[in-house]
Amino acid sequence: MSNVTAHLSIGDFARATGLSAKALRLYDEMGLLVPAEVDAFTGYRRYAPAQLDRARLVARLRLAGMPLARIRLVADLPPDSAAAELTSYWRQVEADTGSAGRLVAELVRELRRQERDMTVNNEFTTHPEAAVRLGIGGRDTQEDAVRVGAGLYAVADGVGAVRGVASVALEALTEPVPGDDALAVLDAGVSRAARAIADHFPDQAEAATTLTVVVLDGERLVSAHVGDSRLYLVRGGSLTRLTRDHTLVQTLVEEGRLTAEEARNDERRVVLNRAVAATAGYAPDLAVHATEPGDRLVLTTDGVHGRVDPAALAGLLLTEASADDVAGAVVDVVEAAGADDNYAVLVVDLP
Numbered sequence: 001m002s003n004v005t006a007h008l009s010i011g012d013f014a015r016a017t018g019l020s021a022k023a024l025r026l027y028d029e030m031g032l033l034v035p036a037e038v039d040a041f042t043g044y045r046r047y048a049p050a051q052l053d054r055a056r057l058v059a060r061l062r063l064a065g066m067p068l069a070r071i072r073l074v075a076d077l078p079p080d081s082a083a084a085e086l087t088s089y090w091r092q093v094e095a096d097t098g099s100a101g102r103l104v105a106e107l108v109r110e111l112r113r114q115e116r117d118m119t120v121n122n123e124f125t126t127h128p129e130a131a132v133r134l135g136i137g138g139r140d141t142q143e144d145a146v147r148v149g150a151g152l153y154a155v156a157d158g159v160g161a162v163r164g165v166a167s168v169a170l171e172a173l174t175e176p177v178p179g180d181d182a183l184a185v186l187d188a189g190v191s192r193a194a195r196a197i198a199d200h201f202p203d204q205a206e207a208a209t210t211l212t213v214v215v216l217d218g219e220r221l222v223s224a225h226v227g228d229s230r231l232y233l234v235r236g237g238s239l240t241r242l243t244r245d246h247t248l249v250q251t252l253v254e255e256g257r258l259t260a261e262e263a264r265n266d267e268r269r270v271v272l273n274r275a276v277a278a279t280a281g282y283a284p285d286l287a288v289h290a291t292e293p294g295d296r297l298v299l300t301t302d303g304v305h306g307r308v309d310p311a312a313l314a315g316l317l318l319t320e321a322s323a324d325d326v327a328g329a330v331v332d333v334v335e336a337a338g339a340d341d342n343y344a345v346l347v348v349d350l351p
Helices: 010-017 020-029 049-063 068-075 079-117 164-172 184-200 248-254 260-265 310-317 323-336
Strands: 045-047 131-133 144-148 150-157 208-217 220-226 230-235 238-241 285-290 294-302 343-349
Touching: 010 020, 010 049, 020 068, 045 049, 045 144, 045 208, 049 068, 068 079, 079 310, 131 144, 131 248, 131 323, 144 164, 144 343, 150 164, 150 294, 150 343, 164 184, 164 208, 184 220, 184 285, 208 230, 208 294, 220 248, 294 323, 310 323, 323 343
Parallel strands: none
Antiparallel strands: 131 343, 144 150, 150 208, 208 220, 220 285, 230 238, 230 294, 294 343
């Protein structure tokens, strides 16, 4: 009996290792993490505390993207051999990534040549209605920033204790003019924002910000995105999120190791793995989407979408009220939820 009580339930073991119960059942079937005991009647799995280190190693290797078969090999090796195997694995990943990168770069060049060969009218023919709300919330300083220009809309959320990083990043952006390659302009703008941060904060290695920027280019929108600020599209009574959070928790959700509800309450949800920074100006996610008359674009920092229930936020954004009324309603809900962080919301309605 004493041996049974020393074992961990599958739920406790999952929480202690960062692996989901679903993943643990799969790893049992593969022989990668076999429970110390399985109840003969219920099939309930129990794990020994001595298995925690192996499970945590598996979790970290999965997060690094290693295939399960290779993880099993590494987990069964003594430490020195495992270290050598990991080194070899990653060197091959880098080589494969380099080869894939060259192929992708060539495809990108071909596609952009095709685009230039097409007759495209990228005059800024729309005159959207835009509304902004920016609040300090429970913070001592305002580290969120918003920029609204002639067809360019952006939000940024400064990371850490360095003040003014978001504003510096937004000021570095250049607005494309008709005839420009808007995608290339935005891509270069994010790199310029990283250099501006390094120039303004030369002794602040931790200076960083999220950045989400949209340009309306004729009948399409072009976006660049780094971090966990967000861009939403409202169309035809539906809400679509057009950006992916660059966080550890988002990766765990995509791998099925956290539910969306668990992610909202996970303390790691604010841990970014990509940001625009003085020392690491990560290249942005880029996207191009066709626009339609009546589209609504909404940009938010995590002081909004991190504090408001997703269903409640969707309900506010989907209303047919004006952009200004929608932005005001969102802020009312954020304030009612406590507004413990800076917040920014930018609503853009196309005619």
